[in-house]
Amino acid sequence: MESLGDLLKAMPGGRNIRQHADKLMADLLADPLVAKLRAKYPELDESTIRLNMNRVYQCTQEYRNCSNCQGLDQCPNDFEGHYTELSCETVGGLVQLTDRKVTCKKLIARQSEDRIRSRIRSFYMDERALSHGYSVDEIFSRDAERMKSVLQVISYIDRTKEEGLQPEGLYLSGSFGTGKTFLMCYMLHELAKTGLTGAIVYMPEFVEDMKTLMLEQGKVKETVDMLKETDLLIFDDIGAENLNPWVRDHVLGAILNYRMNRKPTFYTSNYSLDDIEQHFSFTNKDGDDEHRGQRLMDRIRHYVQPVHVTGHNKRGRSK
Structure with a gap:
């Protein structure tokens, strides 16, 4: 000047x-x-x-x-x-x-937003999903058909703000492109304002990365420990990954075993809870293993509130 x-x-x-x-x-x-x-x-x-x-x-x-x-x-x-x-x-x-x-x-607003984002970590996610900001008007106006699921998520957010971390997370299921990830990013953003930490993990790439790190147990433990301890953990697009027994039982299983009764875990999926159990019961190495699939589902089904997200496919649209 x-x-x-x-x-x-x-x-x-x-x-x-x-x-x-x-x-x-x-x-x-x-x-x-x-x-x-x-x-x-x-x-x-x-x-x-x-x-x-x-x-x-x-x-x-x-x-x-x-x-x-x-x-x-x-x-x-x-x-x-x-x-x-x-x-x-x-x-x-x-x-x-x-x-x-x-x-x-x-x-001041930018610094506040930076502090909020610093509490959220993403793994293999498009950072734009977390960086563009959100508004209640945008959440409600995006698609009238998914109003019921939006109200369920907002009710969960309000309850957490009033009571603190809940014993249960949410399991968002629905067709491709209905905004499940968008709603979970909105939840992370809103609850990070209260000081809670969070992480969102894109499952297909996360699983492949874990497979390559099987012999580097130090790096695996560091990642697993972080996902165990974060206040809010979202597994995005679960069911789209190509599981092997080790990732299922020693990575995903270890994380969920630690978090149940401690901290809520959230999921987005194109599969219902019943369908995802069948997915967990099959791996390319061992074929069908209903017992291990059911064991993992026991750490999911009883610790989530199901939310069915309906609406139009918004992929490729600006909103």
């Missing part, structure tokens, strides 16, 4: 500098913002303003920049996302003008 000193340097030399300085002083005294400042601090006289012309000029310019804000990325103020605030006090009979930098509302 151009300072008062820059303006004076750009002017011709000699007596004209004093004349221009007097003109700038007169403009400041006539400025409604300065008049408002003097009304707040009656002791602020013209001599004090003249001694602090640069501060007063900067304050008026930054105030107008903020009034016509084009967004943080285009902030012209010297300190992005901040403006100068002036105050006045009398010390030992002398009037002193002091300034301080104040964080603007847009930067």
Whole structure:
């Protein structure tokens, strides 16, 4: 931002500098913002303003920049996302003008949003699903057909805000593209505002990654421990993965065994609870194994509230 000193340097030399300085002083005294400042601090006289012309000029310019804000990325103020605030006090009979930098509302909102996002981790997810922000109006208006499921998710969010972590999670099932992941990201975003941590895991890629790490137990343990401890855990698109017995029993099973009765786990799937049990009962290596599939389902079925999400396929649409 151009300072008062820059303006004076750009002017011709000699007596004209004093004349221009007097003109700038007169403009400041006539400025409604300065008049408002003097009304707040009656002791602020013209001599004090003249001694602090640069501060007063900067304050008026930054105030107008903020009034016509084009967004943080285009902030012209010297300190992005901040403006100068002036105050006045009398010390030992002398009037002193002091300034301080104040964080603007847009930067406060961005910092708050950054803190919210820092509480959420994603594995193999498109970050745009978590970064674009959400509104209640958007959640309700996206598709009237899924209103019942939306109300169930919002009711769960409100209950968690009032009572803290719930003993049960949610199991969102439904056709492709009906917004199951969108609703879970919305839930994460809302509950992260309360200080809860969360993680969302895209199951097909997560399972393949775990298979490649079978011999690197340190990395596997680090990931498993994190997923055990996060407040809110979402397994996205469960049932679309190509399970093997080790991932099913020693990764997924270990996580769910730890979390049941401790912290809620959430799922999105194109399969119902009954269908997903059949999926868990079959692996490419061992074929059918109903006992192990049922064992895993015991750690899911009894710790979720089923939510059936209906509506139109929104993939490829802007909303």
